[in-house]
Amino acid sequence: MNYFEKTVLITWGLWFSWSHLAVHYVQSWRNVFIVDNLSDSSLTVLSDIHNLVWEKNVVFDELDIKQYPAVLAYIKNHPSIDLVIHCAHLKSLDESKQDSFSYYTNNINGTINVLKAMKEGGIKHFVYHSTAALYDVSKSIPPYHENDAIKPFNAYGTSKYVCEQLINDMSAREWFSSIIIRTSKIVWMHPSGELGKLSIYLKNDLVGSMYGSACWFWKSISLMGSKSSHDGTYETDFIHIMDTVQGTYQAWLWSEKHHTAWSQVFNLGTWQAYSYKTILWFAEQATGCKIPYEIHNTLDTHPLILSIAKAQKLLNRSPQYTIQQAIADGWRYIKRHHLAIQ
Numbered sequence: 585m586n587y588f589e590k591t592v593l594i595t596w597g598l599w600f601s602w603s604h605l606a607v608h609y610v611q612s613w614r615n616v617f618i619v620d621n622l623s624d625s626s627l628t629v630l631s632d633i634h635n636l637v638w639e640k641n642v643v644f645d646e647l648d649i650k651q652y653p654a655v656l657a658y659i660k661n662h663p664s665i666d667l668v669i670h671c672a673h674l675k676s677l678d679e680s681k682q683d684s685f686s687y688y689t690n691n692i693n694g695t696i697n698v699l700k701a702m703k704e705g706g707i708k709h710f711v712y713h714s715t716a717a718l719y720d721v722s723k724s725i726p727p728y729h730e731n732d733a734i735k736p737f738n739a740y741g742t743s744k745y746v747c748e749q750l751i752n753d754m755s756a757r758e759w760f761s762s763i764i765i766r767t768s769k770i771v772w773m774h775p776s777g778e779l780g781k782l783s784i785y786l787k788n789d790l791v792g793s794m795y796g797s798a799c800w801f802w803k804s805i806s807l808m809g810s811k812s813s814h815d816g817t818y819e820t821d822f823i824h825i826m827d828t829v830q831g832t833y834q835a836w837l838w839s840e841k842h843h844t845a846w847s848q849v850f851n852l853g854t855w856q857a858y859s860y861k862t863i864l865w866f867a868e869q870a871t872g873c874k875i876p877y878e879i880h881n882t883l884d885t886h887p888l889i890l891s892i893a894k895a896q897k898l899l900n901r902s903p904q905y906t907i908q909q910a911i912a913d914g915w916r917y918i919k920r921h922h923l924a925i926q
Contacts, residue, residue: 588641591615591664595649595698596672598625600780601770601825602713603633605669607779608829610637617662619647620672632779649694652701659705667709667836670698674740684739691743692750699754710762711836712751714744716821716851716890718766726857726889730766730849748849755847762846763835767828768821768853768890771863771907775826777916791911794864795918798871805875807860809882816879819857819887824905824913828852834899853890854903866908870915 592609596602597618606616618630630644649655649672659665673691695712702710719728720735736742748764755762771791773780787793793805808818831852839848861877868875895901 588613588615589664590666591617591662592667592669593617593619593659593662593665594669594671595694596620596625598622598627598629598644599671600625600629600772601828602669602671603629603779604772604774604825604829605671605832606633606642607636607774608833610641612833615664616642617665618642618644619649619658620644621648622646624674629779635778636774636776649697650690652697655697656701656704659701659707663705665705665707667711668698668702668707669711669713669832669836670695671713673744687739687743688746691740692746695747695750699750702760703754703758708758708760709836709839710751710755710760711832711839712747712762712764712847713832714748714764714766714849715741716766716768716853716888717741718745718748719888721885721888724886726886727855727891728851728889729891730851730894748847751847759843760847761839761843762848763832763839764847764849765828765832765835766849766851766890768823768851768888770825770828771822771910771914772825773910773914773917775905775909775913777913777920780914780917780921790860791863791867791914794867794875795871795915797875798867798873798915799918799923803876805864805877806880807864807877809879810859810887811882811884812886813859815859815861816882817860818883819859819889821853821856821888821890822858822863822907822910823853823903824907824910826905827854827903830904831895831899831901834901835895838899850895850899851890851892852895852901853892854907855890855892857887857889858907863907863911866911867915869908870912
């Protein structure tokens with residue numbers, strides 16, 4: 585293999601989660617191109633990436649994937665691209681309830697544009713980051729397997745599921761090698777403490793709001809309630825960002841060896857549920873601060889727990905990082921970059 589001969593294109597690569605993908609692929613001897621419209625990301629993330637890997641191997645261009653001519657021109661102007669990792673989507677669940685058509689336009693049309701441009705450019709390898717929020721948690725019993733019942737409950741979930749069907753169809757028709765990754769709730773940041781996102785001002789970000797309370801921006805935070813959990817707060821599967829990144833990489837390597845005319849879906853999670861109170865306790869341990877909270881919006885659903893049996897069997901992949909470590913990594917980033925504490 586000639587190192588850095590091939591190139592990975594990552595859409596929305598300057599968002600805090602997917603910037604970790606760029607770092608990992610460069611460290612795995614691949615050039616990385618990033619396209620992002622900067623609507624929910626920042627150029628400061630590019631600087632953080634360049635602090636960890638060689639600057640010449642990560643190239644950024646501002647691009648809106650909703651504009652097909654621009655996407656097509658980009659693909660044709662970069663013939664070294666042999667893999668597209670498509671992460672660009674709107675993801676706020678609350679916003680998706682208020683403005684459904686924005687989600688359909690961005691998430692579905694954007695995916696169609698990327699797939700069409702790949703076809704025209706002759707690119708045959710595709711990875712799509714979907715969500716575990718598709719599973720029917722109202723009736724199905726966890727843990728959820730890749731072939732379990734799907735029941736999106738908002739525009740975000742619907743748009744992701746439609747995209748999955750488009751990818752299935754495109755894989756069969758055009759002989760794409762496609763991987764769909766359904767992740768549980770991701771907790772960041774990079775173990776180095778050099779890469780992350782400032783979310784301490786955002787009360788709708790669970791862990792970010794906990795950091796924000798520890799930094800005295802919020803007097804208290806809100807935790808989602810549950811009628812079925814042991815402590816009255818919602819339970820879900822959490823995963824460290826590095827387990828998501830490394831699982832994505834291993835799924836891609838697997839797809840290169842097992843080329844099929846149908847997309848493969850992989851759950852990436854930890855196969856266990858953590859309550860929001862448990863996450864709060866982890867945050868208190870990391871920050872050394874007592875974090876006041878109140879419970880709201882009590883749900884009557886099963887916890888979202890993912891079966892990772894398929895990833896274990898086919899990818900030989902199990903979680904390598906703990907959730908406690910993820911939260912400690914995030915606090916290290918915030919102290920170093922935003923509180924000026926080493």
